[in-house]
Amino acid sequence: MRSQHPKELPFLVFANSKGEIEEYEGLQMAAQSAANYCKPNLEDLIELPEGSELFTLPGRLPVGIEKESGEPALLDTDPYDGTGTVQAVAAFMAPAYTSLYTTAYQTQDQHSPQLPLFAYTAVGWYDGKFWVTGFRSDRDKRQDTANFDQDLITLRTRKKLQQHPHNRLIQHLGKCCLTYCCPAARNFFLNRWEAPLPCSPVCNATCVGCISLQPSGCCASTQDRITFVPTVKEVSEIAIEHLTTAPLPIVSFGQGCEGEPLLQADLMERSIKAIRKATSKGTINLNTNGSLPHAVERLAKAGLDSIRISMNSAQLEKHTLYYRPKGFTLKDVEHSIQIMKRYQRHVSLNYFIFPGFTDDPDELAALSALIDKCHPDFIQLRNLNIDPEVYLRAIQHQPTQAPLGIRNWLGQLQTAHPDLQFGYFNPQVKK
Missing domain, CATH: 3.20.20.70 (Aldolase class I)
Structure with a gap:
């Protein structure tokens, strides 16, 4: 049975230079509301719904939350090798789920490519699972992955x-x-x-x-x-x-x-x-x-x-x-x-x-x-x-x-x- 919400704020996730998605325990996940970075509440987080997808965001650096200060912090290099490039990560949630926040990132420069036409929900990692800032807005199962x-x-x-x-x-x-x-x-x-x-x-x-x-x-x-x-x-x-x-x-x-x-x-x-x-x-x-x-x-x-x-x-x-x-x-x-x-x-x-x-x-x-x-x-x-x-x-x-x-x-x-x-x-x- 799925946990309704995580017990702690999930860790930040990022994509390394190979495009692999990793968690970084040195920062908690952040979220974004228009131009504002914020720390999501635990009740705003649900497990990544079945049928959702994860995207890497080229030309965009991930932003997390410092655990001690609660302030936003930029992750600009791979924390595991100290030199590799990193990219922000977002979730595209399955139908019937509505986003509460977008993923937190900082665009590197004006040459960063425009993102394709998807919704970019904030996502983090905790207790072996991905968690997203969203909620199920319709109980109708007509487009649930399990039905296909x-x-x-x-x-x-x-x-x-x-x-x-x-x-x-x-x-x-x-x-x-x-x-x-x-x-x-x-x-x-x-x-x-x-x-x-x-x-x-x-x-x-x-x-x-x-x-x-x-x-x-x-x-x-x-x-x-x-x-x-x-x-x-x-x-x-x-x-x-x-x-x-x-x-x-x-x-x-x-x-x-x-x-x-x-x-x-x-x-x-x-x-x-x-x-x-x-x-x-x-x-x-x-x-x-x-x-x-x-x-x-x-x-x-x-x-x-x-x-x-x-x-x-x-x-x-x-x-x-x-x-x-x-x-x-x-x-x-x-x-x-x-x-x-x-x-x-x-x-x-x-x-x-x-x-x-x-x-x-x-x-x-x-x-x-x-x-x-x-x-x-x-x-x-x-x-x-x-x-x-x-x-x-x-x-x-x-x-x-x-x-x-x-x-x-x-x-x-x-x-x-x-x-x-x-x-x-x-x-x-x-x-």
């Missing part, structure tokens, strides 16, 4: 690909499943829970942290974007079978492997009508940036059950700096939420968690005001996958007060909005 048998996934995927050689969308999802190990695509081929319905090769935003399209010379996108617009037949062939045969079925437009699905509102509207003509089962969901309220209304009328709107910030300036929108503003996003609520549909906010900014008092005030104004039902606590320094520069973060801490931020939200639900995944909508 790769041999079975490969068998089921290849079989379905052979059965549907002319359905381009199924073929695309096959690549997502077998090449990128996308949990949603894997669950589709295993015929369970939530299945993806990507449909848009274009977007009306150029998000700083877009995971499917990045400018040349920048960090690489983590997956290829879909290159075609599927037909109603291709979409409904997937959705109808999934909704009528899978347990707790959800089908979702708007995936990481596409642009903005609202730009394909006509396709989605016709697809939803075709799906609902065949079955009333399950949940039809849309993951979106919420940019086109008139399109959202069309989809609500057609039978869309739920919407998940992604947001990095409830402040107009910060939202604009991150999304770099083309033809829409945060006001349009708010209007989309209000339209779905007018039609009595479920609304989630896919609210990107970034310690030090998310829990900034000004951001909390803005989010709380948006909740009071628009009345979303649910907040998904998703870690923002981005180089921390790139993000803070992009949104021009200049705090006027100290961050609250993610735990404190969450507690204040729950107190102020007792009817609001929190989690990580798109919930099954009860009808």
